[in-house]
Amino acid sequence: MSLLVVGSIALDTVKTPVEEHGDLLGGSASYAASAASYFSPVQLVGVVGSDFPQAEFDFWKSRKIDSAGVQRVEGKTFRWSGEYAWDLNTRETRSVALNVFENFQPELPKSYRQTDFALLANIAPALQSHVLKQMEKPRFVVADTMDLWIETTRAELDALLPHVDLLILNDSEAREMTKETSLIKAGRGIRKMGPRYVAIKKGEHGALLFGENEFFSCGAYPLEDIHDPTGAGDTFAGGMAGYLAGNVKKVTFTDLRKAMIYGSVLASFCVEAFSLERLRNLTMDEINERYETFKLMSQFEVPET
Amino acid sequence: MSLLVVGSIALDTVKTPVEEHGDLLGGSASYAASAASYFSPVQLVGVVGSDFPQAEFDFWKSRKIDSAGVQRVEGKTFRWSGEYAWDLNTRETRSVALNVFENFQPELPKSYRQTDFALLANIAPALQSHVLKQMEKPRFVVADTMDLWIETTRAELDALLPHVDLLILNDSEAREMTKETSLIKAGRGIRKMGPRYVAIKKGEHGALLFGENEFFSCGAYPLEDIHDPTGAGDTFAGGMAGYLAGNVKKVTFTDLRKAMIYGSVLASFCVEAFSLERLRNLTMDEINERYETFKLMSQFEVPET
Numbered sequence: 219m220s221l222l223v224v225g226s227i228a229l230d231t232v233k234t235p236v237e238e239h240g241d242l243l244g245g246s247a248s249y250a251a252s253a254a255s256y257f258s259p260v261q262l263v264g265v266v267g268s269d270f271p272q273a274e275f276d277f278w279k280s281r282k283i284d285s286a287g288v289q290r291v292e293g294k295t296f297r298w299s300g301e302y303a304w305d306l307n308t309r310e311t312r313s314v315a316l317n318v319f320e321n322f323q324p325e326l327p328k329s330y331r332q333t334d335f336a337l338l339a340n341i342a343p344a345l346q347s348h349v350l351k352q353m354e355k356p357r358f359v360v361a362d363t364m365d366l367w368i369e370t371t372r373a374e375l376d377a378l379l380p381h382v383d384l385l386i387l388n389d390s391e392a393r394e395m396t397k398e399t400s401l402i403k404a405g406r407g408i409r410k411m412g413p414r415y416v417a418i419k420k421g422e423h424g425a426l427l428f429g430e431n432e433f434f435s436c437g438a439y440p441l442e443d444i445h446d447p448t449g450a451g452d453t454f455a456g457g458m459a460g461y462l463a464g465n466v467k468k469v470t471f472t473d474l475r476k477a478m479i480y481g482s483v484l485a486s487f488c489v490e491a492f493s494l495e496r497l498r499n500l501t502m503d504e505i506n507e508r509y510e511t512f513k514l515m516s517q518f519e520v521p522e523t
Numbered sequence: 524m525s526l527l528v529v530g531s532i533a534l535d536t537v538k539t540p541v542e543e544h545g546d547l548l549g550g551s552a553s554y555a556a557s558a559a560s561y562f563s564p565v566q567l568v569g570v571v572g573s574d575f576p577q578a579e580f581d582f583w584k585s586r587k588i589d590s591a592g593v594q595r596v597e598g599k600t601f602r603w604s605g606e607y608a609w610d611l612n613t614r615e616t617r618s619v620a621l622n623v624f625e626n627f628q629p630e631l632p633k634s635y636r637q638t639d640f641a642l643l644a645n646i647a648p649a650l651q652s653h654v655l656k657q658m659e660k661p662r663f664v665v666a667d668t669m670d671l672w673i674e675t676t677r678a679e680l681d682a683l684l685p686h687v688d689l690l691i692l693n694d695s696e697a698r699e700m701t702k703e704t705s706l707i708k709a710g711r712g713i714r715k716m717g718p719r720y721v722a723i724k725k726g727e728h729g730a731l732l733f734g735e736n737e738f739f740s741c742g743a744y745p746l747e748d749i750h751d752p753t754g755a756g757d758t759f760a761g762g763m764a765g766y767l768a769g770n771v772k773k774v775t776f777t778d779l780r781k782a783m784i785y786g787s788v789l790a791s792f793c794v795e796a797f798s799l800e801r802l803r804n805l806t807m808d809e810i811n812e813r814y815e816t817f818k819l820m821s822q823f824e825v826p827e828t
Contacts, residue, residue: 305704399610401727402745422706423728424742435820437729437740440707475823515740516821518780 220284221463222356223251223456224263224324224349225339227288229270231299232448232492234306242493243274244298246339246362249452252497253484254337254460255281256505261330263287263349267295267318277498286327291318306444307421326352335463338382339452340364343374350381358469360384360459361413362452365391379412384474386455388419401426415474417458417481419451427478432471436478436516439486439508446492450485453497457484483508525589526768527661528556528761529568529629529654530644532593534575536604537753537797539611547798548579549603551644551667554757557802558789559642559765560586561810566635568592568654572600572623582803591632596623611749612726631657640768643687644757645669648679655686663774665689665764666718667757670696684717689779691760693724706731720779722763722786724756732783737776741783741821744791744813751797755790758802762789788813 225247231240251260260283268290278285296319299312324345334357338346346361361382367375368391379385385408387395392404395411401418405428408416418426420438427434458474458481466473483505487496530552536545556565565588573595583590601624604617629650639662643651651666666687672680673696684690690713692700697709700716706723710733713721723731725743732739763779763786771778788810792801 307704399612400747400749403747406747420728423725424740426742426745433745433820434823435729435742435745436823437731437742440731440738440740442705442708442711444705472823479823513824515738516823518739518741518777518784518821519818 219334219463220259220261221254221459222261222263222326222330222333222336222349222353223247223254223339223459224287224337224346225250225341225452226296226319227264227266227270228296228298228319230297230448230493231312232446233299233301233312234446235302235304237445237492239492244449244493245296246341246449246452249449249488249494249497250337250339250362250456250459251278251283252281252494253453253456253481253488254463255283256484256500256502257457257460257480258335258464260284260460261287261333263324263326263330265289265291265318265322267291267293270295284329287324287330289322289325293318300448302447306447309447324349334358335459336360337455337459338362339455343367343371343378347374347378347381350378358383358462360386360455360462362386362455363391365394368395376411382413383469384415384417384458385413386417386419386451386458388421388451392416392418415471417478419454421447421450425454425478425482427474429471429474434471434475434478436482436512439482439511440515441486441489444489447489449494450489453488453494454481454485457481479509479512480505482512524639524768525564525566526559526764527566527568527631527635527638527641527654527658528552528559528644528764529592529642529651530555530646530757531601531624532569532571532575533601533603533624535602535753535798536617537751538604538606538617539751540607540609542750542797544797549754549798550601551646551754551757554754554793554799554802555642555644555667555761555764556583556588557586557799558758558761558786558793559768560588561789561805561807562762562765562785563640563769565589565765566592566638568629568631568635570594570596570601570623570627572596572598575600589634592629592635594627594630598623605753607752611752614752629654639663640764641665642760642764643667644760648672648676648683652679652683652686655683663688663767665691665760665767667691667760668696670699673700681716687718688774689720689722689763690718691722691724691756691763693726693756697721697723720776722783724759726752726755730759730783730787732779734776734779739776739780739783741787741817744787744816745820746791746794749794752794754799755794758793758799759786759790762786784814784817785810787817
């Protein structure tokens, strides 16, 4: 089944201690859609300016990402520039120019409205709700969020949460949202705000998944070198939601466990290269090989090899 | 089979934001021996002063912890006092009085020298080596260490490492020891310094295990409340080494996976109460129940329940 993905589409400039690249395809929806496209057809919703490269539309087409929901507006595409510290763990935003994104009102093409699975990638909660209202009866809604919305538009976020099946956020955001130090308390606390399931991303430490009386914990894929952490969280969300849309009819906690591993696998590829370069032409063999590595690295009752 | 445990034995005063308690049994060997005793008989090596309570000798006896190797010396027992910050993640040492520990020269009783498994719990590397030299032919040697020794007695630590089968240390210590940001690089790098296996403890984020071309990652037991983190790392090491000594003849990576889970289980009990109170009278049912929880929380290819 298809997955509707709404979020930001941007042109990024990223500086790490080693390299700097500009005009890279970025934004939460770009990462999420690319990751999801390895598991299911994607219906993309977003906005770009007149400077946006046609080549990226061609890329989407090649990956079965439907761009009928991407508005092309006169003006410049949303631009973001960031710089990472030496350990790649902290980053500073150097500049943000919302441009055509400033007045973005997502409108779903008719062909998107009956879609069963939706990923509301990281954008303002009001826009996430606006998209959700246009959908007829989505079966499973995944939403990602970030500190900015927790701090500045909390009421809108709170209003969205009861309509979300799976909320994805990172560890510091989960702590901020609940004022709890313990991530276990935080995850359980967020479930009480509405989402049936909560996934907490912990970067190099993996991720946690909370359901009703259910809990899953996975590590991160053991990478020695990271080139650009940008978009890893969006990619994780895209991999999770894409796996569910492509493989599951009625989502159970067991499905979510596997989905979280696939999200982690896709995120591990994402950070191996700048922008989403590594997500442009993965093979299912590459993806499944890492999935198998996750099995090997997390099982402790296995026959001796 | 028996496990020899050498390390510090102390009387601690611990202050958390909620409580403060004094004259608590503490020290790396006390925690490690208590944890290990749930899996195998323990031969304890250490030193105490004339103020050390007889009741603790009785406790050891009740748990099949042989204290023939514990020297009783005229003077005061090693005392340590620490205070935890509000989130229990950082602590400050308020005072340290080495007392009888200052001139400690561990001497193994004859009955200890042919023991097959040894845990060199956290003490100065020179003392760890001194104990190892008195052992006839240990089959598997586990050593724990800390930032203090990495910073002040690096040469002695480096001299010990080739004689260690499994080195256990925490994430910041692994980074410090290798000057690597990536824990994956750090773990692999430390293996090149001598130990066949390396375990990196990450507190609430679980632990990593490195072997030759082998890797294991586990989360932490999902605790909502922590009362006193003191000794969690020593307990982890004791649980790991105790499981191996009690259950394994020739240690494989698969055994180490399970041992790491048991170490994590014991550490989860440790932090639930002050000092090692929770480790005094656990049942195997309690331990195995948490072991099962680890299975449930880490497997992602399981039949739907």
